[in-house]
Amino acid sequence: MPVKRATRTQHRRHEEAADWLLRQSGTALDPTEQAAFETWLEHDPENRRVYEVARRLMGEASAAIRSDPMLQASDRSPHSMAKPLLGCLLALAIAGAAFMLMDGPMRFRADAIAGVGELPVVTLADGSRVQLNASSAIAFDETDDHRTVRLLRGEALFEVARDPMRPFVVEVGDLRVTALGTAFDVRLGTDATDVVVTQHAVRIDFADDQHPSLRVTEGERAVIDERTGRSEIAESDTALALAWTRGQLVLDNTPLSQVVTEMNRHFSGRIVVLSQELAQRRVSGTMTISDTQAALNFVERALGVSTNRIGPVIVIRN
Template sequence: MNNIRAFSNKQDIQQQACEWISRFDRGLSETEELAFAEWVNISKTHRQCLFEFAQTWDELSVLNELNTLFPLRDSHHRQTNTFSKRTNMNIAASLAFVLISCFAWLVNTQLMSSMDDPSLVVLEAETNVGEHRELSLADGSVIHLNTNSQVSIDFSDTHRDIHLIRGEAHFDVAHDEQRPFIVTAGDNTVTAVGTAFNVQITNPHELELLVTDGKVLVKNQQEINSIPTIAESLHPLDGNGELIVAGQKALINQQSIQQQTLSNEQVQSDLAWQQGMLVFHGEPLAEALQEISRYTSITFTLADEQVKQRRVAGYFKAGDIQGLLFALENNFNIVYSKRDNQTIVLSSGS
């Protein structure tokens, strides 16, 4: 029996509600009216999200049209509050935009001013749990840091060295044959000239590499300790080690480099974290929670073996714990209880 079930979280339902409201504003076709009737009857949550977003919509005609379909209680109270809610949202959005713009300008200014002298650049950057950060380097390369990650950047006029201290990062490397781009993670190195790849430290002696463009040379500890030849010094991608090309994934440790070729869909799933999403393809819940836990300080406890082996498939917003609990309860009949503020217990519903 196939127990893999895709789920829709509350974020998905809210987005769908917004799309329906925008269609109401311009008028529904006969086909859309039938589709809307089917969508709105899926669950009570669908109807609640629809009304919540309708209250903040600019056109009160939307509420009037919904009023012909569903009874709206306290409509006068909601309409009188529409303007103040909308005003507060606009002010908050404007303030957030100003703060983000100022922060981005400050970071870029500091990075560029420190890189004016190419003779020596040493920088460090890190992210907290649940945080993403993008770094634009002076050579045109871009580093995208995932949750709870840290890098040290050491640039000069002869080298570009990156040390991934913890976590995960995606590197989009600017082409420069005179200065190979070398990422060190634990006991391993990844060397590139101009390419794009993703590196995740899975434990102190092992990393997971995914090449998304071009090719890179991977060396484990044994190969790093070998003496480079003159040819290797002149052509960094021609030396000892394993060459990994776009679309390939490698698990690298001190003893071995294990490769596999991924489909385009698998590559996109592995990189979904850059859009703040996690993708599951039928993994047991216990395994999925290991990945989810990277993005939150919450600890999950699974109460029974049946819950541990329940398989899940679908998209999940990283760090959205309420969305996860909503999906588990509504799609998998898995209930939760809070042991304390940082611990959630999951068990099978009755």
């Protein structure tokens, strides 16, 4: 339950920050609104942080729009309101598009983001280290009595600094992964969450009361189905599971659809599979995931398929 409450709180905060930004676009707040806005900012330090992130992102786009001479040249006579209105609508559309292109919605929520093809290492205030897979994102919060990281997208390897007085918890979807003096990898997939423990152990708790907690120890892997909550724990080769940290991907009878999902983390365009039947074909072996062309060559040889590039899109077909 705590995970769901936290998620609703985060969403409400983002909506409130966006609402205050819209209220201030073009006109100043009246004294009553200004007082309410300042009260909202002071209510929670996180309110101010989220608002500043959104303001910075939208401000960059708005500054570019204001400097555009074509938009500034609109006829502002009282008899012609169509052009200024059209200019405002165009400005809003451009700002919205820029916000999406800059990954604004995720930057709104995240404290650290890995770009396409990046594998950055983030050191938290407590000394814990987090290595992000490409196109992954996290948010983190530390207080005197807890350390919480939210995996918002992708995959991350956690090396936890010892602090018996403050539990280290990774929230991913409706799951809470608590470190028991450990190092572990968490991957948020489309249909399932994977947790691989490389040192010591973790405890996995569910948001509802229908599933018991899981204990996963060193050398084990837990796979939890997001839809049903069903889980499976099995032995895992941790060196192979963490091959992504070396720019590699180890495949064992893996569907092509899953391979393409990983490839897209490292490609600035989009890789698509032409048919569902082809997407379900299985691949085994080791590929260099950090090199898109090398990865495509591997898939072509392994499955006897062809690839075609159309601008920023690569199509895989029989």
